[in-house]
Amino acid sequence: MTHHTPTVDEVLDQLALESVLNSQTVRRYIDAYPEFTGAILDFTLECQLPDDMFDSPTVAMEAAGDRLLDGLMAAHGSTAPSSNPLAVVTVASVEKATGIAGPLVDAMRKGMVLVDSIPDVIARKLVALLCLTREELFAGLSIVGGANVALEHKAVGKPSAGRPMPFDHFLDNSGLTEEEKRSTLME
Amino acid sequence: MAEPLTGTYLDGSPHLRPPEVEQAIDDTSRLPRDQIARRLQIAARGDPDFLQDEVLLHLIRNTVRENSEAYFGKLYLVLRARVLRRLPGGSDTTSERIRELVVDMLTELITRDRIERLGRLDIFECRFERGMKLLIAEAKRRVLTKTSPVTSFDVSDEFNIPVEIIEGIRRLDVSQGDFSSDPHFRSDLIRAIGTLPENERRVATLMLLDLPDVDTITGGPSISKEMGRSARMIQEYRKSAAQKLHRMLVEGEEQ
Incomplete structure (x- = not known):
């Protein structure tokens, strides 16, 4: 067991690699890393947005x-x-x-x-x-x-x-x- | 079998590609280069020969000792097209700055990875879309923090918060899938939430997670607890958020 205090990037990276990313997963992360709530929520919000998927980029x-x-x-x-x-x-x-x-x-x-x-x-x-x-x-x-x-x-x-x-x-x-x-x- | 990833999870165990990605990389690595080149030209995601974004990233990471300009040039061109499709749109300077930051961060990741393998780039080789979302969220945070007005918003107790806004947010439970009969409303609402000032954005996003304002009975997760603010403050943030969302979504006002 490591005693390394994870950085916000390490926590977000791990969240991004979760096989299932749903509200339970996000809540688990917020509970475990309350100091990174803002970044976790911003990432969650972004994940809810559909890609624009431009066929003809401007x-x-x-x-x-x-x-x-x-x-x-x-x-x-x-x-x-x-x-x-x-x-x-x-x-x-x-x-x-x-x-x-x-x-x-x-x-x-x-x-x-x-x-x-x-x-x-x-x-x-x-x-x-x-x-x-x-x-x-x-x-x-x-x-x-x-x-x-x-x-x-x-x-x-x-x-x-x-x-x-x-x-x-x-x-x-x-x-x-x-x-x-x-x-x-x-x- | 593709070379294992070198990044690690917080418990120290190595990052693992999802099995379907691992399989796709295995299949691709057995192909002659001209066939890989042919498959890179396929843009239709439904085509059985389409090379997944994760496989593309794997191929790019493996060009570190590559001398064939034609080959890595081709890979980069395909990456450019794939990234373009995932960048946020908009022609205003803020959107432009966000896109620039995203591509700069991605360039830096790929560049540094050529010198020393980076765990963060593993995400793109496992779940490319999530990797892009991470960069976009980070870019938005940096750009919008600099440009967001810090003026307070007049919260009137008399303001009648339209029920469709509150219900709209409530319906956006991320565990549910399709929340609204109008898919445009959902994406418009999420986009609008993304433009709110920090505390209001947090409250709205926690509402997406279906957290109650407070949980005085069990003391479990609640918006108040997660944000370290009183229930009264949470109500103020929510009211303010709802008013702004109403202005943006119903009255068409720019934030």
């Missing part, structure tokens, strides 16, 4: 799905040392930290951009953010489609990776405003 829902996929691919990429360095971070985080517009980050991430065409200012920002040497960055970015199989699936209907193109090509066709382009190329 744009807002899709955004959550993409966030999940980005996170998982980044995590998986982090265990593969030879992968594209941008595969281990999310597009949004790079955009926020460097000001480089998301579509351009995404294109570099997918190995769609000719490495030699990447402007110095962009390379400097990425080197600083990713704590890499310039050589390491360029070596990584030249991996076409590195760890991005799923990311390409996300872009159904969009042009596929194919042959790498010059950075300017993506900048010109990115649909960014002049202000966003300036911000991308600003130190």
Whole structure:
């Protein structure tokens, strides 16, 4: 018999694993762990809600799905040392930290951009953010489609990776405003 | 036989997959990869070849030493679709924040599990739906605690609490199954309860469990006892909850 005092997560985990989850089960847990009544009841309440089970997720829902996929691919990429360095971070985080517009980050991430065409200012920002040497960055970015199989699936209907193109090509066709382009190329 | 789970129950015994999940994992592990890939494409849950969510999680956990991008990419895409179907809807910023938190927590669990097996991810391999509910409940608690107004609600003794609200809550005994002739009413009511301030939400949820306000005869479980509040306070919370539920459900007011 252990004398370990369980945490709220341990209690909820055990409750979630119960084969039968009914009012008797919940009451038993509340009696045993009154200090966690709130969390137990919130979980119980949630379990009573039917899943929305969207057949056609909205744009807002899709955004959550993409966030999940980005996170998982980044995590998986982090265990593969030879992968594209941008595969281990999310597009949004790079955009926020460097000001480089998301579509351009995404294109570099997918190995769609000719490495030699990447402007110095962009390379400097990425080197600083990713704590890499310039050589390491360029070596990584030249991996076409590195760890991005799923990311390409996300872009159904969009042009596929194919042959790498010059950075300017993506900048010109990115649909960014002049202000966003300036911000991308600003130190 | 699939590798045993490493997480443990509070008594120290290892987590066990339900027998039907164990069997499904066994069956799937004998399949060549191209067949697994084919079955992953099946989205109809009624199809005999549909791969359960729990099996999908098992396959994902086993990609830790996986080098085939095509394979884990496929698994993640299917997981994305399965998770999407279970996320709460809504286009407001609160719903969006809740969804973000849920997927962030799930990502963190899967990521950490790749380094060291986590007992919490066992839940997803045993009862995927409950695992998602745990994360959603946690996300709602975090987000709604930050955004809930703390203003008090005017509880008038004269307010005539509509009987359908009280009866609606009473009918929601979780042990009963189908409680209402109108299934939408049930889910609307539970959703509405979920938006109440903490004490009122607790009272309403304890009512779902069919607990009496007080039990002065046997001293057994009661709402008053579970919440550590007087019977009078419980009545106030319930009245306030009922008024708000009435406004939300009958008058269509947003909480």
